[in-house]
Amino acid sequence: MRAYVLVAMVIGLFLTSCAAPPPERPGVAERTVNPSFVHGTDHGGIDRLAATVVSDAQRYWAQAYPAAFGGPWHDLDGGFFSVDTAGTGSSPPCSSSASEVEGNAYYCQSVDAIAWDRTALLPVLREHYGDAAVAVVLSHEIGHAVQQRADLTGGEPMHLEATADCFAGSFMRWVSDDRAPHLRANPDQLDDALRAITVFRDPVGSGDEHGTAFDRVSAFQAGFTGGPGGCPDLRPSSLTEPVEPDPNAALDAAMNTAGAERFFGELVTARGARWTAPRLGDCPNAPRPVSYCAAPPRVSTDREALEALRDGTGDQAVTTLVASRYAAAALAQLGRPVTGAAVNCLTGAYTAEQADLSPGDLDEAVQVTLSPDAIPLDSRRSGPTTAFDRFAAFRSGALGGSSACT
Known part of the structure; x- marks a missing residue:
């Protein structure tokens, strides 16, 4: 049983970080599938969306699986289960009661089935991150069914989760390329899905198996850009060492520019320019x-805005955002175009070079890179148009250093 996320974390994050209702987002389903094949369905909008996602996902794997792994694909034998965790319905496979499913979506390997909480998980995802987040959650669980069929279930738990994220990314590429029978996803919807993935990172020091936001988004993008064939070869990054969570630094400490001045100054002078x-x-x-x-x-x-960012996301989010503007200065003084891709790449390189970087710090940097706050780079507001592009550039710098950026 691979649980996707615990409701306590999801609901807690939403209640503490969302002061106002999120904006209404367009759906991803051009038309929906009748959910009558779903065990326990109430035939409502959530189950119609879920049924549409799993139907299109199985259609995708019927095409993609033979090329990626050899042999034919076969749909899930055990079917799909919608669970009203606030009610008294019967328990789905791999659970002893309906309430045990609260906040979860999971693949039950023993009977080849997928179950989801239609009460406390999927509606919350849909409200705060849109339909694409629901599509990512359920296609991740179908990714575990792919692992079962391809005999890829013997690895470490974190590797299995990264592979399932990668498979979800390959499916969402198919959807965004307008090849799915019922679903469509535009760049803004994909960005919402990436932001949702960062919420589902494992808490620092928890020892859980889903991995950091950096690794999860990296895996999703690997599948999106490279297809499913390379997903089994993914490995987590080694940018940080596991540590216990540390408290947020004060705003002035988070805004301290000494490290950014030193890093980007050395970068500029090493290339023969004056800093x-x-x-x-x-x-x-x-x-x-x-x-x-x-x-x-x-x-x-803007200290007030940065204080809110520190309180809502973390001190490293402030440090990363401020450093990104020093990256813009370095590019300008090198005579290079101040583009969003280069700025985010250099910001990733700077972030990875911080000696005391923890997994939690790295995830805060990822969250702010995906946020709208990362878009304005200079007076011309040049930059990538999507969070997807911003993270791809950030990741290049984090893993490849400044030489990958300039």
């Missing part, structure tokens, strides 16, 4: 919460 460290100061009409102005080089900060 002038930007000064903290106001930029005309600067977008919040942090902006870079080229002449003279300045970094404008």
Whole structure:
């Protein structure tokens, strides 16, 4: 049984971080499938969406599995189970009671079935991250069924979860390429799905098996860009060592620019240019919460907005966002275009070089990279148009260093 996420974490994060209802998002289903084949369904909108996702996912694997792993695909023998965890319905496979499924979606290997909580998991995902988040959760669980068929179930738990994330990414690429019978996904919806994945990272120090946000989003993107064939070869990054969670640093400590000035100064001078460290100061009409102005080089900060970011995401989110504007300054002083891809790549390189970087810190950096706060880079607001692109660039720098960026 591979549980996807615990409701306590999901609900807790939403209640503490969302002061206002999230904006309504467009659906991903052009038309839905009748969920009558789902055991325990109430025939409502959530189950119609879930039934549509698993139907299209099985159609995808009927095409993709033979090429990736040889042999034919066969649909799940044990079927699909929708569970009303607030009611008194019967328990699905691999659970002793309906309440045990609360907050979960999982693949039950012993009977080749998938179950989901239609009361406390899928509706919350849909409300806060849109239909694409539901599609990612359920296609991840079908990814575990792929592992069963391809005899890939003997690895370490974290590797199995990364592989399932990768399989989900390959399916979502098929959907975004308009090849699915019922589903469509635009770039904004994919970005919502990536943000949802960061919520499902394992708590630092928990010893759980799903992995960090960095590894989960990396695995999803590997499947999205490379297809399912390379998914079994994925391995987690070695950027950090497991540590116990540490408290947030004070805002002034998180905004300390000494490390960024040193890192980017050495980068610029090593390439034969002169480094002038930007000064903290106001930029005309600067977008919040942090902006870079080229002449003279300045970094404008909004303390109130950064305090909210620190409280909501973490101190490393502030450090990463401020460092990204120093990356923009380095590119400008090297005479390079200040593009979003280069800025995010150099920010990833800087983040990975921090000596005290913990898994929790890295995940906070990932969260802010995926957030809209990362978009404005300078007065021209140049940058990648999607969170997907921002993370891909950040990851290149984190794993490849600054040489991968300039």
